[in-house]
Amino acid sequence: MFQEADYRENLSLALSEVLDDIGVNERMVMRRRRQLMLEETMINITYRLTDKNMTEYCLGSQSEGTTTRGLHSDLDILLCHHDYNIIQDWSEWEHGKLNYLMIQDENTTPGYCFLQLLQPDIPLPVTVIPNEHHINDRSGRILLKNTLYNGAIPGAVDHGPSNAEQGQDGFCDTDIVPAFHCKSWPQSASDWLDRQGIGRWPTQDMRRYAASTGCFVVATGSKVSEYPELEWRISTSLAERCLMSNLNITQIRCYVLLKMILKSFLNPHAEINISSFMCKTVLLHCIENTESSIWKENNLFTCLTYCLLELHTCVQNDCCSHFIIQENNLMAGQFTAEKKNELSKKICDVLQNDSQMLLRIEIDDLGYRLQVKLNIVPHGIYYYHYSIDIHELYMTEEYLGRAYSTSYHHHDILHHLHNKNIRTMKQFVGKLISFRVNSNRLEQIALKFLAPILFTTYGSALASSRVAENNQVSPEVLVWLSAGLNSDISSSRLKLASVFYSTGDMEQAELILRHIEQQYYSYPVVPVCTCVKKPPAVTAELMRICGEQSEDCIKHITAFCVKFIQEEINCIPYELQYEMFRSTQDDMIHRHWFKDCWMDWAVVDSLPFLYFLQYKIYRHLQRHQDKQQALNKLIRTIVTDENLKHRETALNILGQCMEQENRPQQALNCYLLSLQQRARNNAANFHVCKLLSRIFAGQ
Incomplete structure (x- = not known):
């Protein structure tokens, strides 16, 4: 018996060390949470600034820090629309709002509700169907259908209540779930606020906070509902996020292992049998029903076994009660009898061969790492190298994620x-x-992170209006442009240089460009652009810098693409202005209303724009050798830089440089190469016509 206890303790400690190595530790969990909270904050600042009456909440494994690189967890977004006032009591009705009363009766599945439309001027039910999104039920109530937002996010895939954005390499998939908020705690969960488990968890403070968050209603019905289009699921997501943020590291590691087992053995071919939310629910029940003292690193394996036993019981009984709304059975209608027996057998196999199963997990090389820790296989060079680098890789992804969020x-x-x-x-x-x-x-x-780049845009637009009036840059313009200089290593400074170029101050513009070029080669700079989602190459040197420095290093290692909107047109060289008029009426059909909105702007990668401006300035100053060097650098960048996001634009401005060099054939080649990059919505179509017209006129 003692040998068995020693074995379980040694295995637990080895598991804890392995999970620490792959980033499931206090430090990285907190960093992941902070990153997602900053992302959530940045999103909601943007909504408030642009007068969108909604709030986004980042939920799930990414925001909890309960994932790893190998688990490839989705980012779950709850998109809350505030035009709707969801109430549980008539006292919560608000004048002038779209008021809906939550109804839970014998016709609704536990954990779900109907939404009855109320009048906006007096607290009474509406009696006439207002549109196709409502229906009159047998009781004469006007109810809102949960199909309201079907297909609401163009280009996304409907997954139940969510819309999933998929298929972008290097970026995690995103599930966007439309929802409405109710300020009051769900009546069906009132007992939970007073429930007390063996481990005195959750604490009273957690329960009080949970109650203050109210709840959401999400547009999906139960699988066992008689009215699947009318039911709305009651969600306590913010309360659940609070609970997950109060888990200790052993509990988090236990949940991560459950998900690895789920993905490796229970859902091996990506079929959804048991969900990760069910695993989370099982974990929370286990924590509530045990003493807190058992959740320690040297007991991780025992805790994992306990959770698997509880999951097996849930599958056998076809019942996994929601942790907060206990009457809601998460497994209701999920499994056929055949599927239940299959899953039950799989869980039994895991329990009977638990330690051997762990050694077989390929996610994040967990099984191999564990074998090394237990001296089953010799320590490998690969193992140590990967363990050291993975933390730097997490830091690099965090910093680049911050830069991409800023750009987006x-x-x-x-x-x-x-x-x-x-x-x-x-x-x-x-x-x-x-x-x-x-x-x-x-x-x-x-x-x-967000303000500097916006100050630059305003300063450039203000400069454009001043240039149109008197071709001068006012002190106010310089104040705004200076306030934005540190947005990243290059884009804001390039805008400042472009302003000076447009007003004829070539010396000042050239000085700025020289400084940018010096800075550019002091760090491994990553181009960042959200017009074209293409992940950058992550180098060892970039990882080292991110691992050693604070998040402010983003300003030294990233180069945003340079975006000029129509209001900035007088502050950019005329060669780039063509990009603002790239689309014919026929081209417009092939554009996405938001993802392709940049096609009405002039957008160019930082490095090609740097060399293009240098070429223009040196040409004006008649510094022919410097001009030729700048042109050569522009050519080399276009040919060799695999990270360019707007290669077609770089080719277009290079083609115009070739025209100015009286090299029409090379110019035409540039435009044709540009059209190979993007056949439609490309200013190269105009350049080709213009160039051919000149050639024929010359002949």
């Missing part, structure tokens, strides 16, 4: 500001500053 939300705001006049843009920046003054700590950190 800048993109979203530019879409909002497109075709707005300078006065409207000034009001927008004023709102941003006011928001920054009154922000909390997390919002201040998010704005530290």
Whole structure:
């Protein structure tokens, strides 16, 4: 018996060390959580600035820090629309709002509800069906159908209540779930607030916080419902996020192991039998019903076995009660008798061969790593190398993720500001500053990344309006442009140089460009662009820098693509202005309303734009040798840089340089290569016609 206890303890400690090696430790869990909370904050700042009456919540494994690289967990987004006021009591009705009353009766599945439409001017039910999204039930109630948001996110795949964005290499899949918020705690979960388990967990503080979060209703019905289009699932996601954030590291590791076992042995071919949410629910029940003292590193294997036994019981009984709304059976209608027997047998196999099963897990090389820890196989060079580098890799992904988020939300705001006049843009920046003054700590950190690039855009647009009036740059313009210089290593400085170029101050522009080029080669710079989702190559040197420095190093290792909206047109060389008019009416049919909105702007990668501006400036200054060097660098960058996101634009401006060099055949080759990159919505179509016209006219 003692030998068995020693074996389980040794295995537990080895498992804990392996999970530590692959990033399931306190430090990395907290970093993952902070990263997702910053992402959530940045999203919601953008919504508030652009007057969208909604809030996004980042949920699931990514936000909990309960995942690894090998698990490939989705990012779960709850998109909450605030135009709807969901109430459980008539006292919560609000004048002028779209009020819906949550109804739970003998016709609704436990954990689900109907939503009855109420009048906006008096607290009474509506009696006439207003549109196709509502239906009149047998009792005469006007109920909202849960098909309201079907297909609401273009390009996404419907997965029950969620819309999943898939198929982008290097980026995790995203499940976007539309929902409505109810300010009050669900009545069906009122008993949970007073429930007390053996381990006195959750604590009273957790329960009080959970109650303050209210609940959501999500657009999906139960699989066993008689009214699948009318039911809305009651979700306590924020309360669950609070519970997960209060787990200790052994409990988190136990959950990660459950998911690895689930993916390796219970759902081996990506079929969804038992969900990770069921595993999470089982874990929470086990924590509640045990003493907190058992959840320690040297007892991890025993805790895992306990959770697997509980999961087996749930499958055999066809019942896995939701942790908070206990009457909601998560397994109701999920399995046929044949599938239940198959799953029960698989779980028994895991339990009977538990330690051997762990050695077979390929996710994150967990089985191999465990064999090394237990001296089953000799220590390998590969093993140690990978263990050291993985933490640097996590840091690198975190920092690059922050940069991509900044670029994405800048993109979203530019879409909002497109075709707005300078006065409207000034009001927008004023709102941003006011928001920054009154922000909390997390919002201040998010704005530290988001604000500079927006200040640059406003400064450039203001400069464009001044150039149109008197071809001068005012001190106010320079203040705004200076405030944004540290957004990244190059894009904001390139805009400043472009402003000076447009006003004829070639010396000042050339000085800025020289400084950018020096900085560019001091670090391994990563191009960041959200117009074209293509992950960058991560080098060992980049990982080393990210592992050694703080998140502020983002400003030195990333180069955003340079985006000019129509309001900045007077501050860019005319060769780039063609990019703003790339689309014919026929081309417009082949564009996505949001993802391709950048096609109405002039967008170019930083490095090609740097060399192009140098070429233009040296040509103006008649420094022919420097001009030729800049042109050669532009050519070399286009040919050799695999990370370019707007190669077609770089080829277009190179083609125009070739035209100015009186090399029409090379110019035509550039445009044809550009069209190979993007056949439609490409200014190269205009350049080809223009060039051929000149050639024929010359002949």
